[in-house]
Amino acid sequence: MNISIVNGHLIDPANGIDEPLDLHIQGQQIVAVGPAPDGFVADETIDATDRIVCPGLVDIAAALREPGAAAKGTLASETRAAARGGITTVVCTPDTDPAIDTPAVVELIHRTARKLRRARILTAGALTQGLAGQQLSNAAALKGAGCVALSNTRRPLANTLVERRALEYAATFGMTVILCPEDRHLRAGGCAHEGAVATRLGLPGIPSAAETVAVARDLALAEHTGARIHFHALSCAGSARMLREAQAAKLAVSADVAAHQLHLTEMDVEDFDANCHLIPPLRTLADRDALRQAVADGTIAAICSDHQPHEPDAKEAPFPETEPGISGLKTLLALTLRLVDEGVLPLSEAIARVTCGPSNLLDLPYGRLSIGAAADICIFDPRSHWTLKAREMASEGHNTPFDGWEFSGAVTHTLFNGRLVYQQDPS
Amino acid sequence: MVSTQQHNIQLNEQGRLRHFLTIEGLKRDLLTRILDTAESFAALPGRPVRKVPTLRGRIITNLFFENSTRTRTTFELAAKRLSADVLNFNVSTSATSKGETLLDTLRNIEAMHSEMFVVRHNQSGAAHFIARHAAPGVSVINAGDGRHAHPTQAMLDMFTIRKHKGDFTPLRVAIVGDVLHSRVARSQILALNTLGVTEVRVVGPRTLIPTDARALGVHVHHDIESGLRDVDVVIMLRLQKERMAGALLPSEEEYFRLYGLTNERLAVARPDAIVMHPGPMNRGVEMDSEVADGPRSVILQQVSYGIAVRMAVMSMCMQTHADSGESA
Numbered sequence: 001m002n003i004s005i006v007n008g009h010l011i012d013p014a015n016g017i018d019e020p021l022d023l024h025i026q027g028q029q030i031v032a033v034g035p036a037p038d039g040f041v042a043d044e045t046i047d048a049t050d051r052i053v054c055p056g057l058v059d060i061a062a063a064l065r066e067p068g069a070a071a072k073g074t075l076a077s078e079t080r081a082a083a084r085g086g087i088t089t090v091v092c093t094p095d096t097d098p099a100i101d102t103p104a105v106v107e108l109i110h111r112t113a114r115k116l117r118r119a120r121i122l123t124a125g126a127l128t129q130g131l132a133g134q135q136l137s138n139a140a141a142l143k144g145a146g147c148v149a150l151s152n153t154r155r156p157l158a159n160t161l162v163e164r165r166a167l168e169y170a171a172t173f174g175m176t177v178i179l180c181p182e183d184r185h186l187r188a189g190g191c192a193h194e195g196a197v198a199t200r201l202g203l204p205g206i207p208s209a210a211e212t213v214a215v216a217r218d219l220a221l222a223e224h225t226g227a228r229i230h231f232h233a234l235s236c237a238g239s240a241r242m243l244r245e246a247q248a249a250k251l252a253v254s255a256d257v258a259a260h261q262l263h264l265t266e267m268d269v270e271d272f273d274a275n276c277h278l279i280p281p282l283r284t285l286a287d288r289d290a291l292r293q294a295v296a297d298g299t300i301a302a303i304c305s306d307h308q309p310h311e312p313d314a315k316e317a318p319f320p321e322t323e324p325g326i327s328g329l330k331t332l333l334a335l336t337l338r339l340v341d342e343g344v345l346p347l348s349e350a351i352a353r354v355t356c357g358p359s360n361l362l363d364l365p366y367g368r369l370s371i372g373a374a375a376d377i378c379i380f381d382p383r384s385h386w387t388l389k390a391r392e393m394a395s396e397g398h399n400t401p402f403d404g405w406e407f408s409g410a411v412t413h414t415l416f417n418g419r420l421v422y423q424q425d426p427s
Numbered sequence: 428m429v430s431t432q433q434h435n436i437q438l439n440e441q442g443r444l445r446h447f448l449t450i451e452g453l454k455r456d457l458l459t460r461i462l463d464t465a466e467s468f469a470a471l472p473g474r475p476v477r478k479v480p481t482l483r484g485r486i487i488t489n490l491f492f493e494n495s496t497r498t499r500t501t502f503e504l505a506a507k508r509l510s511a512d513v514l515n516f517n518v519s520t521s522a523t524s525k526g527e528t529l530l531d532t533l534r535n536i537e538a539m540h541s542e543m544f545v546v547r548h549n550q551s552g553a554a555h556f557i558a559r560h561a562a563p564g565v566s567v568i569n570a571g572d573g574r575h576a577h578p579t580q581a582m583l584d585m586f587t588i589r590k591h592k593g594d595f596t597p598l599r600v601a602i603v604g605d606v607l608h609s610r611v612a613r614s615q616i617l618a619l620n621t622l623g624v625t626e627v628r629v630v631g632p633r634t635l636i637p638t639d640a641r642a643l644g645v646h647v648h649h650d651i652e653s654g655l656r657d658v659d660v661v662i663m664l665r666l667q668k669e670r671m672a673g674a675l676l677p678s679e680e681e682y683f684r685l686y687g688l689t690n691e692r693l694a695v696a697r698p699d700a701i702v703m704h705p706g707p708m709n710r711g712v713e714m715d716s717e718v719a720d721g722p723r724s725v726i727l728q729q730v731s732y733g734i735a736v737r738m739a740v741m742s743m744c745m746q747t748h749a750d751s752g753e754s755a
Contacts, residue, residue, distance in 0.1 A: 196642035200451070202551040202574030202613055205638060272552035316530060316560075318553035320573065 001043045002026050003418065004036060008048025008379065012055060013352035014360075014368035023053060025375040028418040033369060044420075046413060048379050054351050056088025056376030056416060057333060058367040060256050060358040061178070061232050062307035063325070064090070064121065065396070067108060068097025073309040073396040075109065079118035081329040081395035083422040086378035086411040087305075088119050089359070089366045090329075094126040095153040101126035101137045103145035110146060118421045120366070120376070124178055127152040127166050134158050136169050143173050148362050149230070151178035154279065160217065167227035176228045176362060181214035181239065182280070191320045193281040197266040203320065206281050212238040219246050222253055230361055231255035233306050235280035237290030244299045254361045255299070257291050258306035259335035260326055260401070262344075264288075268401060274315040274322040275401040295353060296345040302358035305332040309397020327397035331388065333380065334407035341408065347382075375418035384410045436558055443747045446558045446567040447740045449576040450617035458585065458621055464739035465586050468508070469732065481742050482511035488541040489515045490532070490557075491570070492548040497706065498570055498580075501730075502545045505737035514541060529553075530560055537562050543745065544568070551575035551610075566744035568737075574610050580705055581614030583736040585622060587729050588660055591701050595622040601654050601696075602645075603630040603686060604664030604713060607637045607675075611705045612664055620644045630654030631686060634675040651686050656695045663688055663704045663713045679712045688714035693723065701725045 003025040010021040010033065017033070024032040024040055031037055059082070065073035082090055092109060094100035100109070106123050113121035125142035127150045129135045139150055150170050157163045170177045187210045192198040194205025215231065219242060222229045234240060234255050246253050260278070265285050268276045276282060294300040308325025315322045336354050340347045359367035366376060390403035414422040437446040437453075444457065468479070487506040489499050499515065506513045518532060536544070543566045546554050551573030558567040571577040585595075592598055600619055606612045606629045619627045629640055630648045640647050648654030655661060670676050688702065702714070702724045710716050718724060 194638045196639040199637040199639050199642060200613070202572075202576065202610055204551075204574070207638070272555045318529075318548060318550035318556045318572070320550045320552070 001418065002041060003044045003046065003415070004042035005046045005048050005053055005377065005379065008051045008053035010053045010369065011348050011351050012369040013348050014055070014356035015370060017369070018348045023369065023377070025415070025418045028375055030369055030371055030373050030375050032371065046379065050383065051379050051381050051412060053377060053379050055355040055367045055369055056378045056414060057086050057354045058089040058358045058364070059087050059307070059329070059332060059354075060091050060302050060304045060361065061093055062090050062305050062329065063095060063309070064092045065309060066096065066112065067105070071311040071396070072314070075112045075121065076116055077394065077396040078307070078309065078329065079113065079116050079121065081393065082119040083414045083416065084394050084411065085329045085331070086333045086380060086414050087329055088376035088378070088414065088416045089122065089364070090119055091122045091124055091148060091362070093153050094124050094151055095131060095155070099126045099131045100124070100147070101129050101131070101142070103141050106142065106145040106147055117416070117419065119416055122146070122148045122364075124149045124151045126150070127170070127177060128157065128162070131155040133162060136166055139170055139175060140173050143175055147175075148364065149176045149178050151180070151232070154180040154182060156182075156184045160221070163218070164221055164225060167221055167225040167229065171225060171227040174228075176230050178230045178232050179218050180232050181211050181218055181234070183210050183213045186210035186213060191277060191281070191324070192269050193266045193283045195266050195284055197269055201269070201272065203269070208236040208238055208283065208287070211236050211280060212242065215239045215242050219251065219253065223251055226252075228252040233258045233261070233280055233304070234291065234300065235261055235283050236287045240290050240294035240299060244294065247299060254301055256302035256304045256358065257295060257300050259303050259328060259332050260306070262288060262292055262295065262303070262339060263335055264401065272319045273401060274317070274319055275326065275399055277315075277319055277322050277324045278326065279324040292339065292344045295339070296349070301353065302361055303332070303336050303353045304358065305329050307395070309395045310399045311396070312398070315399050325399065326401065327393060327395045327399045329395055330393050331400065331402050331407075333378070333411060334388075334409060337382070337409040338407065375415055377413070377415040378411060379413040380409050380411045382409050384408065386410045436555065439747055439751060444740070444743050445747050447578055447744060448554045448558055448567065448569045450578050450581055450614050450621060451576075453621065455621050455623065458582070458618060461582055461736070461739050461743065462586055462589055464743060465582070465732070465735040468738045469735040478508050478510065480510045482506070482509040482745055485511045485543070485745060486539065486541040487511045487513050487543045487545065487741065488536050489513065489545045490536065490547075491515070491517050492546075492553070493571070495547055495571070498547065501733045502570060502737055505734045505741060508734065509738055509742055511741075514539070529557070533557060533560060537565060542566065542748065543741065545570050547571045549573055564748050566748060568740060568744065571610055574608050574613070576614045577610040578614045579733070579737050579740055580611050581618045582740070583729060583733045584615055584662065584703060584705065585618050586732045586736050587703060587725055588701070590728070590732070591725060592659060595619070595624050598624040598660060599626040599628070599658045600624055600660040600662065601628045601630055601648075601658045602662045602664065603651065603654065603688065605635045605666050605670060606631055606640065606664065607635050608667065609664050613643070615662060616643050616645055628654050628658070632676070635670070651692060652695055655692060658696045659700055661688065661693070661696060661700055661702045663702065665705065665707065666709060666712050683712055687712065688718050690715070690717055690721065693718060703729060706730065
């Protein structure tokens with residue numbers, strides 16, 4: 001099918017485009033930007049007047065829960081949520097059950113996702129078998145099956161020697177290792193940032209050092225092994241500073257930040273709101289501002305959803321006993337656009353952080369509107385205002401602290417591989 | 428906005444007490460009213476607290492997810508002095524590590540027409556959680572949640588201080604020991620500051636003083652001598668044995684040598700300073716027996732005042748519901 005998207009304002013940071021241009025799709029590919037190719041006849045025309053047309057979003061870390069935790073989410077429910085959020089490529093974290101540590105699990109996920117045809121589901125393979133942190137996974141086989149990176153999620157590695165070997169082995173096959181920097185001893189069973197709010201509420205604290213100690217260790221090992229590492233979900237100023245220094249020293253290291261970390265702080269835990277129970281925890285205003293700065297100057301090249309959908313019961317308990325995480329696919333674009341409204345970075349840069357930014361980190365060809373690229377498109381109306389209703393989210397998980405927040409920039413269309421997978425109800 | 432909600436959950440629209448979860452967000456006149464009400468219930472010297480018919484026919488449930496015979500007993504006695512019927516539920520936390528079970532427990536007991544829950548739980552925020560989920564006519568009283576709050580203990584300590592000192596405003600108070608893990612200390616600090624004392628100090632090694640303690644409204648001292656200088660009230664906190672295993676302290680001996688309360692150390696405090704301890708006390712660890720049993724110790728009085736203060740809080744919460752026409 002041929003589709004033309006006309007009268008919109010095209011933003012494609014990967015190609016430096018930020019101007020009113022039409023876009024034409026043939027089959028699964030983008031075939032022209034600007035005037036239609038000779039002889040091109042559109043079967044369908046999408047009028048994008050007053051809208052922004054940008055690449056479909058690339059989310060570098062989302063827990064999709066299938067296989068193993070259908071009450072929290074399935075590929076069907078979470079890809080529907082992705083489409084509604086303008087997200088067309090999702091890297092699924094390996095903490096499924098069973099973990100993504102064999103080609104069979106990779107294949108199961110890819111096959112299910114291909115049938116659903118709502119978003120491209122890529123997989124990060126487990127760094128160790130069963131994510132148990134002891135024995136290396138079959139990285140070459142996982143790469144062969146299509147894994148785009150390796151990660152042990154937030155599960156600890158047995159020791160620094162295992163980490164060293166895992167980095168070396170991954171580097172053998174040129175695989176990026178995604179690390180969630182955390183010293184589990186310093187975390188010490190904490191559930192909120194160790195600071196004024198946790199002190200007042202008597203919540204066991206997680207010091208910033210639980211992250212910075214791990215970042216320092218991981219950077220030293222990255223330098224020693226020459227492995228390509230990527231930090232997932234940084235939460236504190238010290239981590240951003242070390243990352244900036246490491247990049248200045250030409251180390252192959254990158255990072256992402258969860259969209260909510262750029263907006264919420266420890267103060268939001270005030271009410272024992274279990275929806276603000278996150279790991280890493282919400283930290284101080286100074287941390288939030290340092291993360292924003294790192295996103296603005298490109299030190300942190302990707303903003304992710306860190307999507308962790310939960311069933312209602314997971315959040316129905318005293319705060320420390322609830323399961324951490326936010327169902328974040330719906331708000332990834334909205335929270336990123338909010339950074340533009342708040343003057344953190346210009347719109348095209350903001351879009352880069354959720355499209356070509358994450359895509360480039362994993363050497364993926366997505367998140368761009370190049371001729372011949374997959375026709376993954378997000379169209380949104382930057383002036384329309386909408387209110388988040390947690391209960392109406394397509395994700396199986398309705399756990400969000402943003403319920404009732406008003407956002408600007410509603411997604412009106414999402415196209416994945418040249419196919420319309422979401423269209424906003426015109427009413 | 429969020430914090431306003433938190434402060435209001437325990438008050439009704441007229442600012443009266445519906446639940447008693449934390450001292451935070453309560454105004455001075457309300458704390459004073461609790462103390463005055465407790466005064467009306469308090470025992471005459473040498474005589475037990477009198478029994479009143481205030482809560483006749485009402486059902487109060489002690490819902491204890493953490494063992495504490497002492498606290499449970501004083502709540503039970505307080506309820507009985509108010510002529511209420513008392514149900515005791517001791518629920519092992521391992522059986523209710525899932526929230527659904529906790530809520531199920533709550534619903535089951537509500538179905539027995541209990542109008543008040545006295546809750547103790549090892550997790551901070553548990554009492555707020557239960558209050559949020561309780562039926563409209565049900566009051567929740569926090570009998571200690573994790574490290575967060577133990578407001579009735581704090582109020583009985585305030586009652587004890589008022590008995591001995593009268594006015595709060597000129598007082599300097601030192602709280603010594605494991606502030607980090609202490610829900611009692613957190614509630615005491617809030618109550619003392621709300622009642623307008625001159626100064627609250629916390630005294631202990633860095634490992635036992637929480638991060639950003641100053642945000643609680645206290646001065647931090649690591650040296651006990653400077654910490655006790657010129658204070659009117661000394662509150663010693665209990666030291667748990669686990670603190671040694673957790674690498675927070677090297678030994679009880681060194682702790683006592685540095686922070687244990689002795690008569691010599693007490694000499695730098697005001698001559699009429701009183702010594703308190705929320706109990707149970709480790710003699711020779713937090714304080715010398717000489718001090719504990721000495722003339723400045725008011726530790727045993729604290730225990731007896733506990734019943735009157737809990738009667739006050741229970742009757743005030745129940746009265747709020749009765750006046751607003753809510754019933755369980």
